[in-house]
Amino acid sequence: MGMSDGMLPEFDQEMAGARKTLERVPHGKFAWKPHEKSMTMGRLAQHLTELADWAVQTIEKDEIDIAPVGAPPYEPPKVESTKDLLAIFDKNAAAARAALQKASDAQWMRPWSLKAGGNNLFTMPKIAVYRAFVMNHLIHHRAQLGVYLRLNDVPVPSLYGPSADEGKM
Numbered sequence: 119m120g121m122s123d124g125m126l127p128e129f130d131q132e133m134a135g136a137r138k139t140l141e142r143v144p145h146g147k148f149a150w151k152p153h154e155k156s157m158t159m160g161r162l163a164q165h166l167t168e169l170a171d172w173a174v175q176t177i178e179k180d181e182i183d184i185a186p187v188g189a190p191p192y193e194p195p196k197v198e199s200t201k202d203l204l205a206i207f208d209k210n211a212a213a214a215r216a217a218l219q220k221a222s223d224a225q226w227m228r229p230w231s232l233k234a235g236g237n238n239l240f241t242m243p244k245i246a247v248y249r250a251f252v253m254n255h256l257i258h259h260r261a262q263l264g265v266y267l268r269l270n271d272v273p274v275p276s277l278y279g280p281s282a283d284e285g286k287m
Contacts, residue, residue: 121245122221129173129218132253133211136166136260138275140207142267143200152269159266162259164197169256170210176247177217181231 140163148160157165175182185191197203226245231238242250264274273283 121223121226122218125248126215126218128253129215132257132260133170133215135275135277136170136256137204137207137211138277139260139263139267140166140203141200142272142275143203143263144270144272145199147270147272148197150266150270152266159263159270160197161194162263162266163200163203164194164206165259166256166263167197167203167207167210168194169252169259170207170214172255173214173248173252174210174217176230176244176252177214177221177225179230180228181233183233183236185234187236 143159143163148163149158151158156162195206197206221244226248227243229241230244230247231241232247232251233239260277264277267274274281276284
């Protein structure tokens with residue numbers, strides 16, 4: 119069994135949980151945020167859709183420059199509804215799963231770099247980037263979105279066990 123085979127069950131579980139959480143984002147609350155320094159609910163939800171794509175970028179590329187010199191900055195796609203969020207997420211999660219399935223152990227151990235304006239911010243093996251900057255990052259922001267849902271009286275889904283809103287899995 120290769121590394122990818124061992125990571126697929128976790129990937130499937132976490133993506134299913136992310137999708138369950140995204141399904142509950144109320145369209146009328148995309149502009150809501152709990153604090154002036156916080157992301158809006160819509161932007162936070164959209165960030166979850168982007169994180170699925172980060173898996174592809176980590177596996178298939180050896181570096182990403184988040185502010186490339188002479189190029190326009192990243193612009194997230196326009197999202198106007200929960201349906202849009204789910205469509206983008208489903209597309210990105212499917213592409214990520216396909217990339218994960220075909221990644222070799224040697225590929226996972228290759229270095230990956232995050233750059234900004236051509237300057238190296240860090241370099242780590244792809245497997246470490248995938249775990250920390252894709253999966254842990256997605257789990258962190260999914261939990262944050264769960265708090266946003268709670269603060270708006272939207273039932274929080276069961277993920278690792280029952281939630282206060284769903285007494286059973």
